[in-house]
Amino acid sequence: MTNNGFQHGNAAGMRIHVLPTKAFKTFAISLYAGVPLDESTVTSTALAPFVLRRGTATYPETTQFRERLEELYGAGFGFDIYKRGDYQIVQFRMDTINDSFVQSKESLLGESFAFLGEVLTRPLLENGSFRASYVATERETVRKKLEAIVNDKIRYAAERCIEEMCRQEPYRLHPLGQRADLDGITPENLYESYTAWLNGAILDLYVVGDTTPEEVEKLVIRHFGRAHKQSESYTSNFKPVTVQEVRTVEEKLDVNQGKLNMGLRTSITYKDDRYASALMYNGILGGYPHSKLFVNVREKESLAYYASSRYDGHKGIGTIQSGIETQNYGKAVDIIRKQLDELKAGNISDLELSQTKAMIRNLLSEIQDSAFELISFDFNRQLSGKDRSAQELLAEVDGIGAEEVKAAADTFQLDTIYFLTGKGE
Known part of the structure; x- marks a missing residue:
């Protein structure tokens, strides 16, 4: 079905949204993974993508990971973590030049899918869990980001106002998690929570560029083809709140x-x-x-x-x-x-x-x-x-x-x- 030019389908347990267009010189790929905001998982869910971007099974060292992006004609890769309603959303992004603008033997769209699929589903493992040094470093990265909010008083006040107003609701939680939880996260329990997160998340994959839904579905099955349960839809449990007193x-x-x-x-x-x-x-x-x-x-x-x-x-x-x-x-x-x-x-x-x-x-x-x-x-x-x-x-x-x-x-x-x-x- 079509809306706003996007064509929607499903493959490998993901919802797929493709906008075939020649308007851009690049392929824009976005993968959203959403789970309900939850005090017990919010910090480990936020930490996982920081560790995932450090290395994969094929590119175990961070330098190899970055060099691979350079080989794809300087493809961009990044992620964001935010909340929408009572959901915590991790968004992975890739931006890759369209094959027709470069002399490439391989399909750059295909190679980007291979890369993103590996980042998400084939992280670097040592002794059956994440590499300890990566977890230790990225715990500090997240800690510093959370401390930066406290130091930026404009942001801090905005967060605290929401925290106070929504103190009985999941929305009070910051999407990057809670500093107090970081020390308790180990390579083992982070890998466990990452697996639960990946299997439980609602997955939406977007591609904008000169491609077709058929091509994207084949790439998804090839590079993300795992036994993932079919993604559900987001459900809004929104109930208007009547204010009794300010x-x-x-x-x-x-x-x-x-x-x-x-x-x-x-x-x-x-x-x-x-x-x-x-x-x-x-x-x-x-x-x-x-x-x-x-x-x-x-x-x-x-x-x-x-x-x-x-x-x-x-x-x-x-x-x-x-x-x-x-x-x-x-x-x-x-x-x-x-x-x-x-x-x-x-x-x-x-x-x-x-x-x-x-x-x-x-x-x-x-x-x-x-x-x-x-x-x-x-x-x-x-x-x-x-x-x-x-x-x-x-x-x-x-x-x-x-x-x-x-x-x-x-x-x-x-x-x-x-x-x-x-x-x-």
């Missing part, structure tokens, strides 16, 4: 500038027909430089060094981030709440509507220029079960007026106020 959390650390973050709950998620209204709401509230938070909190009142908002459509959560002088806390909370009330009251200018539409239009049209953006947009569909092309979303956004934004605003309820302040205050 919770305020204050934390003292050695900071010069206060960080005021707020978390909001909404009943609107990506699959909802009102999703475009929620995008517009976030854009007018704090998504762009013309937004209410930026103009009123930062520019008019000079209360904040930065002030913006984000909306996570897979979780039904909005967040507000701002940096303020600690003595301005009360004033800043009041003026941010006033912007929320303005939207609920429908006080939205034609200029705010048209500027926000222009910004969203730019973002959606940029998707067409990047193979990985096209992939990521279609993956939202796999996650949410909602069939909606970028063009359809754009048309929905264009049709939205102040009334629809006001209706969306009514669903956004302030849940948590988190304030990170200095110790000497």
